[in-house]
Amino acid sequence: KKILNDVDKKVSSLDARVKKMGPNGRSITSDTYAEAMLKYIKDVQKLMGMGQDGARCAFNAMLYIGPHAHGDLEASWKMCGFGESEEPYKELDEVMLEVIALRED
Numbered sequence: 001k002k003i004l005n006d007v008d009k010k011v012s013s014l015d016a017r018v019k020k021m022g023p024n025g026r027s028i029t030s031d032t033y034a035e036a037m038l039k040y041i042k043d044v045q046k047l048m049g050m051g052q053d054g055a056r057c058a059f060n061a062m063l064y065i066g067p068h069a070h071g072d073l074e075a076s077w078k079m080c081g082f083g084e085s086e087e088p089y090k091e092l093d094e095v096m097l098e099v100i101a102l103r104e105d
Helices: 002-021 030-048 051-068 086-101
Strands: none
Touching: 002 030, 002 051, 030 051, 030 086, 051 086
């Protein structure tokens, strides 16, 4: 639950900065959001080591983090970024695959 609250705080902070910079700003993009979500990988990995209940929580946390890993493209077309989100997305995908592999069959 703490992870979800922390993600919300970070996204709210980024959203507020986007709002201040206006539609022509380029200092915060989806690249920024993707990089910010990497911070929570360590927390997810800790959950992964806590048995099946932890794995379930890690899975839910990753499902929550995913949609927050990009900016609001409605705010500005420039929110799409400059291609620097590829690595963070790859890292997030790899963690999600690890979480999926922990599920009980």
